[in-house]
Amino acid sequence: MANFFKDNDDLQYYFDEGVDWDSLVRITERDFADADGEGFATTEEAVSFYRDIIEMFGEFVAKEIKPYEREIDANGVEFVDGEVVFPERLAGIFDKIEDLHLHSLPIPRELGGMNAPMMVYFMNSELMARADVSAMAHHGFHAGIAMAAIVFSAIEGSSDIDPKTGRIKETRWQHVVSEIASGEAWGCMDITEPGAGSDMAALRTVGEQDADGNWTVTGEKIFITSGHGKYHFVIARTEDVDPDDPMGGLNALSMFLVPAYEEDENGNRKRIVQLSRVEEKLGHHGSATCGLVFDKAPADLVGKRGEGFKYMLTLMNNARVGVGFECLGLSESAYRTALEYAAERASMGKTIDRHEMIAEYLETMKTEIQGVRAMAVTAAFHEEMSQKLALSIRYGDLDDAARAQMERRIKSHQRKARRITPLLKYFAAENAVAHARACLQIHGGNGYTTEYLPEKLLRDALVMPIYEGTSQIQALMAMKDTLGGIIKNPQRFVRRMAQARWRSVSSRNPLERRVAQLQSLSLSAQQQLVLKTAGDKVKALRGKPIAEWTDELTKNWDPKRDFAFAMLHAERLIQLLGDTMIAELLLEQAEKHPERVDVLERHLERAEPKARYLHDQITTTGQRLLDRLSASSPEMTDQAAE
Ligand SMILES: Cc1cc2nc3c(=O)[nH]c(=O)nc-3n(C[C@H](O)[C@H](O)[C@H](O)COP(=O)(O)OP(=O)(O)OC[C@H]3O[C@@H](n4cnc5c(N)ncnc54)[C@H](O)[C@@H]3O)c2cc1C
Known part of the structure; x- marks a missing residue:
């Protein structure tokens, strides 16, 4: 019997060796507070249950979805x-x-769910995406939205959570969670508008x-x-844009929960939010991509006015990790x-x-899938740990020392999740397209016909670098965080450079030397x-080593204006960052598990020459194009675009 989990050694490696289940189980089972009831008493018990679920789902998707993927694609x-x-x-x-009951997999037990970690949900998502990505995308909007409702309520302080056991006694959108857990309803995330996608400040x-304090949402x-x-979790403008807003207008946005329809006891539906259209798309045919019109639709404000971007990031970080696993499923399908x-x-x-x-080609596909999986599992772990610890610190009964220790842990997980998530989204999506394309090429003329699967995989893959933040937007995020970090603390950067150089020549482990290089x-x-960027902005810094920079440099940076050179090279930078990150993760694995040396070596063989090429491009190209851009006025550029 086909089983998409049992036939995948790399995924099983992560399940067996590559996930810190003890930390995830403890935080999810709230230190086994439910052990006397329905909860687990040990990590082993919980992990054995998770394995049962994943194995069952691996068989389910192979049997119930994979054989019908062409039919799903054809029927839409x-x-x-x-x-x-x-x-x-x-x-x-x-x-x-x-x-x-799998719509409710990660939902807490007391709210009708199975209380499994998001990690299990994400691994299941990969299995389902290997069978059909569009079915997986729709599935993802069940529990994903219920979990967002739970987390948002906890963040805004509208939940009643027992500080001893961590059990949720009440949460603001309990009805939403129950309907989703039971499979009766599902949700979505409404950001994009006809005139604004990547540029959220233009929403x-x-x-x-109104005068009674009730909120409505209007727009398209x-x-x-x-x-x-x-x-629907909807982002909408509630504030006037402050020209001095360092967030470029994002502080004018708020998050709302809008129910799109009501149903009476006989199931008769009255729509509050109208569906204007369903897109005809190149791929992803089993997933509905909808246009919506909100005309004074009653809405619940989430948190406070102007906090919409903050809430959206929480939702989106999870969604981006989810897309990482979705892409892995597609890549795995293309490879096999x-x-x-x-x-x-x-x-x-x-x-x-x-x-x-x-x-x-085949070996590259396999190697890249393994590299992305290393990032996906790591990102999922840190994202889940940071979110669950952040909730437990809000409601837990902690003394000062325990609180301080918890805060340090949260910061560390947040930092790692923030660093890795854009790299994951970028690499997973770009690889999914490359792998589907390679799959088609390997099929020759057959690959170009609709009789074979590759063309469907390629059509499905092409949206991955577009939704949940385009590849270019991921590259910009990674670049701004990286350069911003150096500018804030140049001395730390200099230390990191010195350490890497030292390890690249002195380490006894040749693989560690290569990773350090x-x-x-x-x-x-x-x-x-950073030298070019800073030198262009502050003339006095030209030619001055980073180690000699003073605090002055950290002030008055405008990433939009000052980072032009870095923005040009952001996509090259993110590739360097991602390949390095994968190498670091695989080295850690290889040090513990010698059977992982092979994948690290395959990765390094590809990453090393690519890094030299990218480095060369960054250090020798770009000025000509930037000069041309700055010589042409914006009006001229607009005219040219027309
Ligand atoms: C199948 C599908 C499902 C989707 N699902 C959802 C959903 O559930 N919810 C939702 O809200 N949205 C959804 N979207 C919308 C998606 O998130 C947007 O299409 C995406 O964010 C890009 O926005 P845009 O289409 O307006 O393109 P634009 O923002 O106009 O971008 C066009 C191009 O310009 C590039 N670009 C833009 N700004 C910059 C910059 N500063 N620097 C460099 N390059 C830049 C982009 O990377 C892109 O290549 C979906 C889209 C599709 C196709």
């Missing part, structure tokens, strides 16, 4: 009388998921409050995945489809997997970017 979803209608096959799949939808949203769902085909297709006296170039190249490119 329909838009009938202002509502989305799922074809019988897809609806049946979701009914079965509901029967297995036009408004939130308005587009491209909303599962937008036909009931519960290509592997199987190449082992059977003969050319010039041997099967094509024996031809050197094709063998290299990669780090050195990445740091050297960062140094070049």
Whole structure:
């Protein structure tokens, strides 16, 4: 019997060795406070349950979804009388998921869920995406939104949580969570508008409050995945834009929860938010991508006015990690489809997997999937730990010392999650496209026909670098955090460079030396970017070593204006950062588990020459284009664009 978990050694490695389950179980089981009731008494007991779930789901997706992925793609979803209608096959799949209670997998036990860590949910997402990404995307908007409702309520202080046991006695959107947990409803995240996607400061939808304090939302949203769902977290403008806002207008946004329709006891639906359209798309056909019109739709303000961006980041960080796992599923499907085909297709006296170039394609796909999985599991771990610890510190009964220690742990997890999440989203998405493309190429002419799977995988993959923040936006985030960190603390950066250089020549472990060389190249490119950036802004700094910079430099930076050179090279930088991060994670694994040396070596063989090339590009190119851009006035550029 096919099983997408049991046939995947790399994923099983993470399950068995690569996840700090003890920390995740303790925080999720609140130090086994429910052991006398339905909870687990030990980490082993909990992990054995998680394994049962994943193994069961691995078989479910292989049997119930994978054989029908072409059918799901061909049928899509329909838009009938202002509502989305799922074809019988897809609806049946979701009914079965509901029967297995898997919509409620990470929802706390006391709210009707299975109380599993998000890590288990994410691993399941990879398995489902390998069967069909569009079905997985829709599935992700069930528990993902319920968890956001729970976390938002806890952050804004509207939950009643027992400080001893961590049990949620009451939470503001309990009805939302119960409906989602039972599979009755699901939700979505409404940010994008016709005139604003990446540029959130340009959003036009408004939130308005009447004299009685009630809120409504008015405006138009587009491209909303599962937008036909009931519960919408909507970002809308509530404040005038302050020209001095260092966040460039983002502080004018607020987050709302808007129910899109009501139903009476007979299931008759009255829409409050109208569905204007369902997009005809290149791929992702089993997922509804909706346009919505909000006309004074009653809404709950989440948190305080002007805090929308903060809440959105919480939601989006999780969603980006989710997309990382989704991309992994697609890449895994592309790799295995290509592997199987190449082992059977003969050319010039041997099967094509024996031809050197094709063998290299296949090995590259495998290596990149393993690298992305290392990042995905690490990002998921730190994201979940930081969020759950942050909740427990809010409600826990802690003395000062315990609180201080907890705060340090939270900061450390937050820092790591923030560093790795854009790298994961970028690499996972770009690789998914590259892997689907390689899969198609390996299929030759067959790959270009609709009779074979690769064209569907490629169509599905192409959206990955676009949604949940485009690849370019991930690159900008990583670049701003990296350079911002150096400018804030130049001395620490200089120390890191010195340490990497020292390890690259002195370490006894040759693999550690190679990883340190990669780090050195990445740091050297960062140094070049920061020296050029700072030198352009503060003439006095030209030619001055970073170690001699003073506090003065940390003031009055405007990333939009001052980082032009770094913005040009942001995508090159993120590739350096990501390859280095993967090497660091794989080195850690190889030091503990010798069987992981092979994947590290495969990764380094690819990352090292690529890093030299990227470093060269960053240090020698770009000025010509920047000069041309600054010589042409914005008006001219606009005219040229027209
Ligand atoms: C299938 C699908 C599902 C989606 N689901 C959702 C959803 O559930 N909820 C939701 O809110 N949205 C959703 N979206 C919208 C998606 O998040 C946006 O399309 C995406 O954020 C990009 O915004 P945009 O389309 O307006 O492109 P733009 O922002 O106009 O970007 C166009 C291009 O310019 C680049 N660009 C923009 N600004 C910069 C910059 N400063 N520097 C360099 N390059 C830049 C972008 O990277 C991109 O390549 C979905 C989209 C699709 C296609």
